[in-house]
Every structure is written in structure tokens, then in C-alpha cells.
Amino acid sequence: SYVLTQPPSVSVAPGKTATITCDGNNIANKRVHWYQQEPGQAPVLVIYYDTDRPSGIPERFSGSTSDNTATLTISGVEAGDEADYYCQVWDTSTDHVVFGGGTKLTVL
């Protein structure tokens, strides 16, 4: 089955840029989506189809993919961005949804 690997944690100072990676075999051939989950809350979609932002999501959030890595970039990080972030794809071979293990973003 398809596996997505994320770093367990990323730390960044306020105002800096946070980069969260999601590794998967030939992930550039899939559509990658990203969710933000604040403590005690349901996940919220922040990036879909690799690079698109839902309405209401700040432009500070952006996504990209290359070969075997998808990346969520948060520029000008704010304290309110502290949350868990999950990448997700649809595995066409199994018709199953796959989530990465999640990355805890800490704002120093």
C-alpha cells in the first residue's frame, strides 16, 4: 500500500518560513492535499490539488510537489499557525485514501 512519510515535528520562529515535507513514491504523479488540525479541533483543508488554496486560507500557505516530495510552505509564520499538519493523497491502485503521519508545527 502507498505510504506517506512526514517529519514528526517542525519548529520555526514567528515571522519566518515553515516547510513541512511529505514523502511518497512518485508523489508528483498524485494530487496532494494538506490539512491543518488545531488542538481539539477537526482538520481544516488548507491546500488541495498540490497548490490550490480554499477560500479563506491566507496566501501565506502554499504547496508544491517534486518527484518524491510534496511540500507545504507557510511564510510569515504566526503563533496561530501552531497545529498539526497532515498530507493526504488518493491511491488509485487501491481506491483508498492515505494520510501522512502528521507534523506538529511549533512556533517558538
Add this chain to the structure above:
Amino acid sequence: QVQLVESGGGLVKPGGSLRLSCAASGFIFSDYYMSWIRQAPGKGLEWLSYISSSGSNKNHVDSVKGRFTVSRDNAKNSLDLQMSSLRAEDTALYYCARHRDSGRPIVFDYWGQGALVTVSS
């Protein structure tokens, strides 16, 4: 506005059964695929199952296949998850989520707040 409200969670003994429901409002429920996703305490997200807009097409992750069944009632704007042969490892917060687009690729644009299921003797 889109609302998804799960219900039916609770404490159940190992081997027992439970039925979760998700009440949808604020959109044309019968136009959208839906999924169930769970999150064990302190753990990540695990997709469980999806059902097509008409209910004719379903899929489940292998770990729950044969034990969990997804269904829907479009007349009642309701999504269900029938769970049986429950195990301690099924303890989790169970979310229902709407698929953003009809069919594929699968991405979830709205989530409920979750229903807590605890499997313990």
C-alpha cells in the same frame, strides 16, 4: 452553511457493536460522496471508508473490512457507519467528511466535529 454533526458515540465492550450517524445540512447531500475518518487518542488520521453520492459504490480500508459498513439515506441527509466486532484499537474520534469533488480525486472540504468511541471492558 455546510454542517456535519456526528452522533452515536459512546462506551462499548470489546466484541460489541455501535452505529454512528452524521447529519448533514447546508448543501445538497445527495450530490456528494462522503467518508468516515478516525483519529485514535494522540495519533494521526486514518481513513476508513467512502460511499458514493447514490450509495451504490463503497470502499473500506482493510483493517475494518467485514466489521464496519458505511451507508447513507439521502432522503434524510444522513450518513451512517455500522461498527461490529469492536476492538480496543477501534477507540478513536470518528469524523464524517464531505468530498470536495464528485468522485475522484478524493479531497475533504468539510469535516464534522467527531464522535468519540471508546472500546473497553
